[in-house]
Amino acid sequence: MASLPKRIIKETERLASDPVPGISAEPHEDNLRYFAVTIEGPEESPYENGVFELELYLPDDYPMEAPKVRFLTRIYHPNIDRLGRICLDVLKNNWSPALQIRTVLLSIQALLASPNPNDPLANDVAEEWIKNEELAISKAKEWTKLYAGKR
Amino acid sequence: MSTYEEEHGLSRENSEDARSASVDRRETRSQFQELFQTFGNNNSEEDVDNSMLLLLLSQMIPASLQQEWMEQMEQSDKKGCSESFIDSLPRIPASKIKEDDSCPICCCTYKEDDHPLVAELPHCNHKFDLECISVWLSKSTSCPLCRDDVMSHKPGIDTSQVELEEDWGMFG
Numbered sequence A: 001m002a003s004l005p006k007r008i009i010k011e012t013e014r015l016a017s018d019p020v021p022g023i024s025a026e027p028h029e030d031n032l033r034y035f036a037v038t039i040e041g042p043e044e045s046p047y048e049n050g051v052f053e054l055e056l057y058l059p060d061d062y063p064m065e066a067p068k069v070r071f072l073t074r075i076y077h078p079n080i081d082r083l084g085r086i087c088l089d090v091l092k093n094n095w096s097p098a099l100q101i102r103t104v105l106l107s108i109q110a111l112l113a114s115p116n117p118n119d120p121l122a123n124d125v126a127e128e129w130i131k132n133e134e135l136a137i138s139k140a141k142e143w144t145k146l147y148a149g150k151r
Numbered sequence B: 001m002s003t004y005e006e007e008h009g010l011s012r013e014n015s016e017d018a019r020s021a022s023v024d025r026r027e028t029r030s031q032f033q034e035l036f037q038t039f040g041n042n043n044s045e046e047d048v049d050n051s052m053l054l055l056l057l058s059q060m061i062p063a064s065l066q067q068e069w070m071e072q073m074e075q076s077d078k079k080g081c082s083e084s085f086i087d088s089l090p091r092i093p094a095s096k097i098k099e100d101d102s103c104p105i106c107c108c109t110y111k112e113d114d115h116p117l118v119a120e121l122p123h124c125n126h127k128f129d130l131e132c133i134s135v136w137l138s139k140s141t142s143c144p145l146c147r148d149d150v151m152s153h154k155p156g157i158d159t160s161q162v163e164l165e166e167d168w169g170m171f172g
């Protein structure tokens, strides 16, 4: 395995020494480009009191290419599909090499705080969300209790 | 996406997804065939409105496929700056680089290198290692820090002048 770029080492160190509130990210022992991530559901969102597990992978081209991130914990959210893939511009066309693991995870946390069912690439959850927001929010809360309970 | 999932042994769900996508595709293809036969048989009878055809087509293509196409289009659209543009970026003399200035792309301080080669983007004046920004600008035209489109400011060719010359040519 090629040596790890300095930037990745620095980012990893800072994630540990100066963690983002409500977010943890730890590299795997045997693959330092692969991170086990948890994000706490933001207060006053349907995901409040939930702890969501994600995985993050830094491709060989990182930071020229965005990290690959997805939810492992099931979540009912208009911008996250059933495979846990996240519809977020900074992970796709709006990636910039000046962004970091922490900024990406902060963006995902913000996405939990403000779901956007009007995103043009959203899935069927988004349709349900637009049709009946109240129902969708209660379903999101239910799923949070069901799948994202604190351990 | 696929390489990621392969690397992480997540291929099972993924292949299920791929299978249903290929079924979708097969259905789409047969629907296309039907449509073309229908319109092909009574052609010239009535001019089929193009926009209606497009609407029909877009309704028949599964959303997942549309998304895939859109992403492919966006990817192929993504062209970076020319090598000559990157080479022409102003370079910062070592005397103007501060001790703890660092490159936002590799996160290393410039002075870690005895002979740092730091380039500045025109207009927004953001600075990066030339080596780092070269790689990024070979596939993008936006500044990593402020997303300024570096090519949009290029004086380049004055098109109004070109059109004028063509007009003259017509008279001549």
Ligand SMILES: [Zn+2]
Pocket (backbone or CB within 6 Å): B103, B104, B105, B106, B107, B108, B128, B129, B132
């Ligand atoms: Zn650099």
Ligand SMILES: [Zn+2]
Pocket (backbone or CB within 6 Å): B121, B124, B125, B126, B143, B144, B145, B146, B147, B148
């Ligand atoms: Zn800039």
